[in-house]
Amino acid sequence: MHIAEETKERHTLAVIVDNEPGILARIAGLFTARGYNIESLTVTDISEDDAISRITIVTSAAPRVMEQIIAQLDRLVPVHKVSDLTALGPHVERELALVKVAGIGDHRIEAMRLAEVYRASVVDATIGSFVFEVTGSTEKIDTFVALMREVGLVEVARTGIVAISRGKDAA
Incomplete structure (x- = not known):
């Protein structure tokens, strides 16, 4: 092959x-x-x-x-x-993202509801926007960003993946 x-x-x-x-x-x-x-x-x-x-x-x-x-x-x-x-073998991978969402009314309420479901924290807020901090697997962040597109996604900044092996030994 x-x-x-x-x-x-x-x-x-x-x-x-x-x-x-x-x-x-x-x-x-x-x-x-x-x-x-x-x-x-x-x-x-x-x-x-x-x-x-x-x-x-x-x-x-x-x-x-x-x-x-x-x-x-x-x-x-x-x-x-x-x-x-x-x-x-088994290892832990995580990524962090800052996600800016603009919206008022129902869009604002929905963004807050989704953020709660994804355990995203509000790290900045104005009358018309939020910046959420979300950590987890790449798939979790991808899904959260996709959902935020529906309610007013403005901008995304991501850290990239950090990873470490499981167990007592160093990689």
């Missing part, structure tokens, strides 16, 4: 790197140069002395291509460790 014929699978990668200028561009460039799409990308410092960062990358690829991606990431000099959280 050719690589192009293999089924693409979604993978969440945790990449531990030196926190230095240009590393994110090098990693993104690796994906771009090889035609791999990054669906979500988040970065955070994880050390007390600001020396180490964790990059969480969500991408979809066939199994053989995923192996190549991981091997190529692992060869980059400032990369300490690459973990495929998807392959390692």
Whole structure:
């Protein structure tokens, strides 16, 4: 079977790197140069002395291509460790979104009702609009945003996915 014929699978990668200028561009460039799409990308410092960062990358690829991606990431000099959280087993993924909705009357009431159902918090409110904060799976956020389109969606800002493996061991 050719690589192009293999089924693409979604993978969440945790990449531990030196926190230095240009590393994110090098990693993104690796994906771009090889035609791999990054669906979500988040970065955070994880050390007390600001020396180490964790990059969480969500991408979809066939199994053989995923192996190549991981091997190529692992060869980059400032990369300490690459973990495929998807392959390692159970892990927790979450995303945060800020969702601005404008509306009055029934639309305003419906937006508040839906926000309650989705456990979204109001973080800003004016006479004519709300900004909701909602966290959860990508699917939950996608559904909440779709529902808000029906009642006056204005704008959405999303963090991207953060993920961590379950259990006592680090990825």
